[in-house]
Amino acid sequence: MSSTTDYEYQPRTRSGRIANFVDTRAGVSPMVKEFGRKIFPDHWTFMFGEVALYSFVILLLSGTFLAFWFDPTMTSLEYHGSYVPMQGVEMSGAYASTLNISFDIRGGLFLRQLHHWSALMFVMALSVHMLRVFFTGAFRRPRELNWVVGCVLFLLAIVAGFSGYSLPDDVLSGNGLRIADAMLKAIPVVGTYMSMFMFGGEFPGLAIIGRMYIAHVLIIPALILIMIVVHLFMVVVHKHTQYPGPGRTENNVVGFPVGPVYAAKAGGFFFIVFGILALLAGTTTINAIWNYGPYDPSPVQAGSQPDFYMGFPDGALRLMPGSWPFSWEFTIFGWVLPMAILLPLIPIALLFVAMFAYPWIERWVTKDNRVHNVLDRPRNAPFRTAIGAAAVTFYAVQMMAASSDLIATHFHVGLNDVTYWLRAAYFLGPILAFIIARRMCLALQRKDREIVLHGRESGRIQALPHGEFVEVHEPLDEYKRYRLVDFEDYQVQPARANAKGKVTGMEKMRGRLSRWYFEDRVAPVTPQELEAAHGHHDDHEAVGAGSHKAQLDK
Amino acid sequence: MKALSQKRRHPLAVLALLVMALLLTGGLYAVATTTNEAKAETTTYSAQDIEEGQKLFLANCSTCHGLNAEGTEAGPSLIGVGAASVDFQVGTGRMPMQMQGPQAQVKPEQFNEEQTKQLAGYVASLGAGPAIPEDEYLDVTKGDSANGAKVFLANCAMCHNAAGAGGALTRGKYAPSLMGVDEAHIYEAMQTGPQNMPVFNDANITPEEKRDVITYIKALDNNTDPGGFNLGSLGPVSEGLMIWSIGLAVVIGFTVWLTSRSA
């Protein structure tokens, strides 16, 4: 914080005096000064965090409105509201009040839909934001902890969505709870106890909606809020990252100050997000609970799916064979282990652990512990991009599996065939994605090299006096070239002996991983190479042979 | 009470009990069969209908169902399936079947109402079976959609989806969407259980309840989507696709626009 100014400011107008009164007591202006002069670089990929933040604000607003009318009880009553097809049906207070919000409260359906669309937008924006951070390497030192906070936010968002989805007590939300109950019960030894604890007795009981409600409107939003504050605080402390470019170094940030230009843009952006969501909520149905009917543990409906962010565990369960090639239920010391449920959850748990730990994993493999404020373009970190592509594919296959029945009916293929194909994709997809993403990155890097050394292909053909035709290459300007050559050139760090002169098993593994990460690489163009290329501008051969670094090992 | 408990041991008591039991079961049976038979053979087919029907049958159906509808390798016996089954299968265009597959496909009907009636009459003449439902049980103004919702969600939604949008079954079979299906065909589907659908006979779901179900399905059909576009009534999957396609595209559009006038 900067020190306060010495001279006493004398406001002349009345509003000025009020403002000054508040300021001298609340100390706002130093904060504005500090915060308002933060520099925020402009790039569209930097805005998804904001989209998530604004969606969250809209969730708070619309959720508060819903809370005025929502009744989180499970005691049953007979419906007499204005939705005709359900009149006289027995249902819980929760379901009836959601029907009331939808059909009898002015603007209720709009706000329900706004709340739910905002929930989808929130999780989507959060996911895209995380992908941006991952693929540009923004999680590296000093931002590792903020990556962890982001991962916690991602988990909290999923839990928030799931708890909200469970509230209306329609058949879909009950099915979701039923699966959650089954997963809990599958945990060896403590599972049944945990399920009884959560539901206050046998599933479904009469307690769960009330408990979910407190979690949904109080505990989880409060946790999310705290995490957002911590997250933003760290962003301010660390300053923003930036893409490589002329004049951009590890020690500066190039962009607009937050105030006034950026703040105005951001404020406007809030209303844009609000507008998009309001348009969706006003025109497009979401969670038509009146179709699903009140929850009753016996019927299961075709097309029962969770919201997309809960799709991956559901899909994993659908992919797991139940009794092939043998029954997956084992009994050990009298405890039943339903592996058909547990087994598919293990890779998901590992994926999440790896997500939290990734900054440290990468640091360990690369031995790169430096501060990074300049981002990687994804192509310039082929190993990381490939790992990310594999993880996304793994996640996406499971998410797709959650809609296997709809894929079957809509593309006129057999449900069993869809499952077989997705099972194959579950194992092969990530490997293929890894290989393809990596090859694409290397190819793009080589293209960049070409462009730096020879300029852009202009499409103009020139006939030389002796009859040869050549294409004219336009040299790059200084600024564009900078973007293409300024990147980290990681090299294989072979295993080394430690202080005692011993190469540990761990270190050997690290060495192998490092080779796997970096043995194929394309180095940035060095000034000498550039010099050489410009020296013999027309002689393409000479350049190709001279740049030994451009050669790939394979 | 005392007197009654003493007379219990009277030799004629057993006889009296037997008579009472017989009367009860007989009466119940009579009631049960009349409800089942209530509509049997209400639509009468003239001899000419049946004759015309037989001609149509020989020309169009006998290759698979046999010359006397006794069944072949390629199609089941139709003896005793009743007029309702024919009206459903032919009226929805499933029969004559076009190609063997997991399930007969719906296609534009090949026969007009008159011909369908003749075919139904012919098949009904081969053996007693469920008849075409009476109009009374198809009149949705008399149905109770709340009860229909209950019956539908308990019996049909697991295959046909809560909103009647349809769903997948194993190995390429599927339960079709129920939107826009004729009242009579809904009734007949429940009564005859076409292909992979179970039969819901009148003991399972009474004719009145069937009418309630039809009322509910028609209410869904006529629903004016209070929430706006229904995205195919496919639930969270289409909602997720919506946000990840159009939602994301619009947001990206705005972010690019906002950052286009950059430093």
Ligand code: HEM
């Ligand atoms: C933190 C992010 C939040 C997420 C992701 C979220 C998500 C959801 C979802 C998916 C539903 C189901 C909506 C539906 O019926 O279709 C829901 C319902 C509900 N939410 Fe939230 N919500 C969040 C925060 C809040 C907050 C802060 C409040 C209140 C202060 C709130 C209050 C409610 C209420 C009362 C319902 C039940 C009413 C209904 O289902 O119509 N939510 N929420």
